[in-house]
Amino acid sequence: MPADEIIRMSGASSGAVQMAxxxxxxxxxxxxxxxxxxxxxxx
Numbered sequence: 001m002p003a004d005e006i007i008r009m010s011g012a013s014s015g016a017v018q019m020a021x022x023x024x025x026x027x028x029x030x031x032x033x034x035x036x037x038x039x040x041x042x043x
Contacts, residue, residue, distance in 0.1 A: 001039065
């Protein structure tokens, strides 16, 4: 899902969503894909 869509659907600020995505990424729980899409790791 594109980060922009997460921001729109959540109603949270862009900064808050980007911070949450960064925290998930640093914890190894996020996969980044082409086109700015992200997904949670399942394993």
